[in-house]
Amino acid sequence: MIQTITYAPHFISTVVLVGMMMVFLSPRSGLINNIIQMLGGEPIFFMAKKEWFIPLYILSDIWQNTGWNTIIYLAALTSVNPELYEAAIVDGATKLQRIKHIDIPAILPTIVITLIFACGGIMNVGFEKVFLMQNSLNREVSDVIATYVFEQGLIRAQYSYSTAIGLFNTIVNIILLITVNKIAKKLTDTSLW
């Protein structure tokens, strides 16, 4: 049940997600501002305030993907030998102790791999959501490399300049990936290759 509900947002499209944000956060009729006004506050025009761009981006991402991202840990936990738990229970271990000594060591490699992937993706923050959330009012905080490439390349038709930016970005990414992978290998003996 919890799974079914928390996985669901993952399948909602970026357009719908950003659309929902705009609807909920609308200064005149949005749910959030209605609640703020009910509590006696002033309505905030979230989508136009540049200090709100990053919190909104992150919060909506947490809302959409946290449930889905648990799957990979769930998969890692199902491969733990049940005898370990039984033995721990017989020895009188509490749940917290079992989590600390069985579950966390069991999923540590998965955590490390996920971290490596996340670092490899640092330079590739989702273009789609940024592009959709972007407007002239939050432009100065919302531009990422991908939206810049899009603008320079397809709108201003500077093909070689924007291709070079894209390639440079990929190289930075690969370097990041390799570095984090090396560090992870040294510290935890887990790595991608």
Next chain:
Amino acid sequence: MSGLNTKLARTKEDKIFDAVNITLLSLFTLAVLYPLYFVVISSISDPAYVSAGKVLFVPKGITFEGYNRIFSDKSIILGYKNAVVYAVLHSVFGVFLTMTAGYAMSRKDFFGKGFFTVFLLITLYFNGGLIPTYLFINYLGWINTTWIMVALGAVNIFNIIVARTFIQSTISNELLEAANIDGCSHLKIFFMIILPLSKPIIAIMILYYFVGKWNDWFAALIYLDDNKKYPLQLILRNILIVNAPSTEMTRDAQEYATQQRVTELLQYGIIIVASVPVLVMYPFVQKYFVKGVMIGSIKG
């Protein structure tokens, strides 16, 4: 995991842990569920109540006018039709390519296996980027065709690796050898043995490809110019985001007000309409998710 440990000793600490755990999970689930629920009740409520903040837990002033307008809007219907065509063709094409490639990669006697594996894996980290891809597709003359929507992304390397690992780990070599001795050709092995035994993975692939294409608006934005070819998500973007009243302060008051009323009437219903096909599919394949991820995480 929780099933087997409830029977034995439950200390006080365990009880506190359970209570905290259940509370946090319930709160999180509610936080995820409420926005979705709110969209549903708002879509059938009178927009005046919704924008006044009077709809919070139950729908008020029930009306289906929003849905009526959505289903009588020609561009939305056309977009829906386009999106279904793209998503279905894309899934069929994508799953076919993924399974055939996955099967070939799973065979130990596949000539040049190591080379092709590296060849495919490189694209996971390196790709041409937006502009070269656009120029290439332009050069092929695929701009503004249905084909580009079907073909783009139909080979997903990650899915091929998952399919390969699945075939390797669930279908025994002896079975394939026996089929070979009985005179089965590669094609026959693929269609009579591999495909029927790969149903779980095919289900996940169909979901991934279908959802991916259904939710895709960016390829349509770049590669399609003809708005008769636009898929639903792009039309949705134009209604919900580009034309959202809040971003265009310069309109004159009259037009602004009309625009705003129409948007308020449509916005919730259209979110539902656009998400339903995907949300309907997903409970059926949900039981395969963990399996699919497990397979995906096995490398080599």
